[in-house]
Amino acid sequence: MMLKEKLDEDMEIQPEDLSGLTRAESPIPAGGLCVITGYGLEHSQRHLRMLILQNEPLSFPEGYSNLSLGSGEQANVVQQHENVLTVSIPNDKFAAYAFYFEGNEKLTKSLVINKARLDWLSTENSETEATIRAFGRALVNLDLYPLRDEADHPVSFSTYVKSETKVAVKDAAGVFYWAETTKTSAYEVEFILPSALSQGICKVYIHNGLGGEIGWSEPIELRVGNKDTWSEDVFSVKDFGAIGDGFSDDTVAIQKTLNAIRENGGGVAFFPAGGYHFAKTLRVPPKTVLKGENKERSWLFMPDGYNTNARDHSAVVGIAGEGGIGLEELSIHAVYANVVIAAPVGEKMPQAWTDLTRIDAPEPGFENADDSFVKNCRILHNFSHLYHRRYDDETFMNLPYLREEMKTHWNSS
Template sequence: MQTLVLSLLPLTVSWSQPQVFWASDPVGPDETVLVCGDGFGEAPEIELARVRGAELGVAWPNGAVEVEALQPSDQSVKFVVPPDWKLAPYVFRIAGPGGVSEPVALNRPTVYWVQGDAGSGASPGGWLRVFGRCLSLGPGAEVVLTPIEGGARPVRLPAKPATLWALTVELPQDLAPGEYRLTIVQRGGALGEGPRPVVIAPREAWSERVLNVRDLGAAGDGGMADGAVIREALEQVEAAGGGVVLLPRGRYRIDGTLRLPVNVVLRGESRELTSLFWPDTEEPHALIEGTHHFGLEDLTIHASNYTHCIAAEVGKPESGHTFLRRVRVRANLYRGHLDPKEVDARFRASLRLSTGGGDIVQFGGENVEVIDCDLYGSGRSISLLRARGSRITGNTLYHGRWGWYCFDGSDGLVFENNRLIGADLMSTGGSLNCYTSAASENVYYADNHLEKAHGWDREAMTTDAGYGAYFGTAAQVGADSLVLAEEPTWSNKPDWTGGGVFVLGGKGMGQVRRIAQYDGRTVTLDRPWDVRPNTNSPITITMYQGRYLFIDNDFEDVGIALQYYGTSVDHVAAGNRCTRGGGFYNSGRWYGHFQPSWYCQFLGNEILEGNCYRFGPNNATDAGVSYLGTWGLQAQGGTAPLALCSVHRRNRLHNNAELQFVGVNPEHPGLRDLVAEHNTVENAPRAGYIDSGCVGVLLRENTFRNVGQEIVTDQQIREAL
């Protein structure tokens, strides 16, 4: 075992009541709590107690103990939970020069978001899923739904299944419609409330009227007449207000684009028995299009030259309510006897649609579902624009030439139990991003298997989107507003509402707020400051990417398994595995703009096989070992840390992998405050690397076996040259 402490640089003392902006959890016995805030002083005193009651009351609980403050500063501190305690809800408070902080709960349910069978809401007899941190510490978690109006009694529902990160409840058929306050009661009695009311309402009814295309004369034998019959059936169902167009077993030829009306479902007998096919054409076109409120289920699609396979109208208020269920797609631009010039021409034409070609699925908006599908195409597998209350589950997704997946501006997305496979030697990975949006948040990315990303950047899962709107200081700071000292650049997004305002340094460092309104230099925030920044505090305004949960995913033969490339707030990566890939890391960096990475935790991940070739961010490293790390890539004259408050705990790096913590600049460290504990590194040239641009790094209770060197610094490397 080994322990190493790198001390913090001295900071200006602020004599005010201590305020806590963030504290790391979940946390158990002999594990470190990392706290960011203000007013701690240089010698804070910390009390920690176990919470046994239903919730933290007004009185401070009995049995509190004083714990040692590690690496204290006015804006951060660390402490260790006593090793003889059990995992339970805890509470702590910090005494500084200006008084005592309010009690802060640990291991109490922190609800990020809720979604249900109706999208962002749910229906009587449906279900709700809750996502966040510390939702269940063991068996017995419950969800309590309390009507906001009417005075009806609360409804208590058992959560099954329930984990630290997610839980599900089934709703009674007789649950009254209305708005409910959601509360989680976990083992130990700790309570956590949802961020906004849950809406329970009857599901929007689509007509169940069925029109069988055979009744209109379709033969299903591949003849040219069937396309016209199917279009006639769609028109009749549309005129009747919606319904189902049924395609019994057979093969149905379609020429040109098939357009699905609102509230219409195209249903086959099964994907083994019903096939739609398009003949090859000189010019590509979309196969199936619709606006919103349409679906396909139980059929197979075959095509050659195409732009997008199944595309909805996106980016509009009414977008969404689209679904695919049990659909198979086999769409290949390059099928058959094409010569190299024809292959090249089709590939170049596909790149006019995106950097990864056309999409098999292009959806967006509220309540999108892609469930139990098998989607193989020539470019991108799936593109979602501003998905809300949406689910992509149980699918096999193949990426074609330069193909990837693209989730832009999500808020409430479950991406779960999918297999993503590179089907071309030039396939790549995909991203959660803000290419056209100001924010992306609340994504549950779990139990997926990703493999064979060999083209482009090779990044299996990256966050992405460069640039921002402002970097500088504020001329005036209000309780919940700013007047910027210089003109911002609002023109590079259609709407900056929801974007992030980050206090990178100085007074108030570590606070992030969202843009509620903006007008010229005046920015109104979503909530007041806990500690008001001053006019010298550096501020960056950029896209907000927050509260992603990456749980139990498996990555194989990729350049990077999981990276946060720039702005990233309050993400958790837990239980993920990487084989022959560049590992897991978060990075604050200059990406056309200062983009911070704050409050990210890596818990219980594994790197099984770390020998890598042509890997890393942007596929930039020829060969080397995989890594688990945090990078604060100081650049462009920056003076404030870009990576703040990271936790790496109980990760296992088995073969040719290392810990890697980088801050670049000793004078203006890019990385501040990090805990790495109870990690195991074995069978590697070195256990870890820390450069001199890092401050406040606490390494404790790590195990290194069969390593050439333990922790190596950049200074040691320079001295050895």
């Protein structure tokens, strides 16, 4: 960020301009030490200035051309080694600071610490009204954390806190909107995309309440479409003939349920309390959720996988999604399976699947699993599935005992 006015007077900062300073460690709590790197620093430390940025009322991050700030003070450089400076931060409160060099020849760079830094989002594609998780550093004011050391500095930033953090979204039409935040911490912010966003590439910005207009993070792009609603119609697998006793083969009944959901354009395949075995790949249509009563009472048992083709069991992939699918409140016993869930099933994986393609089962492709989710489920899977022996797994999992225990859960009220 470039200082456009005389450095001992009001100045104007342009965030895109760069010069002598290259990087500053951030965030730094009050009383901490900040490491700054750059070039040509060997004889310039006495000219380093530090300016505390005021937290004026916040507006959308539309630019900084009219922004003026007061002059800074000489920074307290406690150590200098070649092109690395160590600067002491005032022992007052957590705040945003700008560092710059005062020089007589030309205007130079400035660096800002303790403003929000946005690194990535939980998805690259979403829809209006969806919940998004943003990850980065200094996403809230660190002084909000109650756990302090002897010097009254925060020592842990992992929990959610109530904060003044703001999320702004600029849609494809260039219009800014405020997004509602639902959870905030130093490393994560959860927010809801506004319903009025235009479809297309949007930009997401985060502000932790410090630094005024230049406290906005750099944006991250997000492709947004209109909300794609999923049917909430419920189809119980028992209505289609499933037994759910932990031993019977319920493949046909489960697939009939999924076929009915396909005709409905989506829905919920509900598994009441019980244990459901299936011997072939379940073909799950788009916009379908497989949901149990809860993960303690609703169990799915996959077949043995690799060595069961002779018995007409060919579930190399257990649950094959053809688009957006979801799983909720289920336990899946899949220690004999090669692949438990593939969503969607498509292009063959680049790995060595040649020895499995002779089995009549879909080839898993993981290039794209957008619009799919697994929520509050338990999946028991053997990472060495290609080489295991059934006896070893039954001994490890104590499968007969597990089934008897599950019967108690299934039959209880």
